[in-house]
Amino acid sequence: MSTDSGAGDEDAAITLYRLHGCPYCERIVRRLERYGIPYRSRFVAGEHSRRDAVAREAGTRSVPVVVDHERGVTMPESSRILEYLERTYGDGGPTERSDSDGMELIEFPPAEHPTVGETAPEFTRPLVSAAYWEDTSLSTLVEREGPVLLVFYPLNWGGKSVYWWGEIRDRSWHEDLTVVGVGIGQPFDHQRFIERHGLENALYSDPGNGVAERYGVVHDLDGMTGVSEPRPATFLIGPERTIDHVWIADEWPPSPPYDEIESNWK
Template identity: 50%
Template sequence: MDLEFDVVDLPEADHVEVGDEAPEFTRPLVNAEYWEDVALSDLLPDGPVLLVFTTMDGAFPATYVWNELRDRGVEEYGAQVVGVSVSSPYEHKTTIEERGIEQFTGLFSDPQNGVAEAFGVENDLDGMAGVSEPRPAVFLVEPDRTVSYAWVAEEWPEFPDYDAVEAALADL
């Protein structure tokens, strides 16, 4: 297959693992109607959270991930589906509309990439001093903040095993 881009190995990541406590954070959470500052712990009383880290909105990996999760109807398993990226609330509003993901809980805006750093999934962008974004990653966070599923990309681009994500959700 002739790809129009290079597949790149990412450096090892010291990321949150299954059984770890998910780091607490507060960021603007954008949904189809508005955005407001929300903590991860604010969501957990309503059930598990499928926390999906993606590249910036509009980049093909993020587009592909949101299309796949939407088409699979992962919200029907009972977990809240929540994204995290460096994109602004304005960009997230556009992504929610364009990708047709209004049924998901929302997308956290994390322009300084602090949430990705806390989860150990930050990815420094080559040739750009001080610029990073999350590497693709998926964490299923239980209401007690325990991580019960974790997947983190080891190369770019790389996508989650969506069947494994669904299996983790089915075990809820």
């Protein structure tokens, strides 16, 4: 039902701006095809700076974006798009709880986490860059670098983590503030991950997942007793370690609201 960018049915009801290999875009493709909705694909470049067409259309350089020409609706963010398609073209009921690979979506329980206006819990862990690592406290980092975005993320080499960090890298968040990941990888594993994916930010090494526990974002892995990883989450931390914004994933795989997170410093 789809045509490639620049070709095919110009009168299709839906235009889908998408990126090759993007799992969130594939979720939208599966839903469009399930409902038999004619759509036209517009593939965007990997670099955000080259996504002028979708930026003009939707005011964002992130994908997926759906444009419903018949209804005059432009919709970013995969979770919002799925809800819109279900409400408009489906049976109006809850969206199917599966991801682009047909895997069941896992809903996380409510998290008891620090909230906006509270002081971010202090911690010290090895802070890993491409060149070296050293023990660094959060308070030292905030005092030295200014606002810090803590990004809690799951295992380094999982597909969702790779895509998430690629999106953060391509959005150049590191140019506006200090972006620091928190994951359970050992320092040498973090270093390989940074080098392999060309990340511009450092990663805290927290193999025991203790920092995630302090922030209330621990996710116990199914079938692996005593093993946990962070639930995907972001905490924007300002002067005096005051929390200015929080996003916590409520399901896996997550759909981070990049534009919402970014709007807090843009």
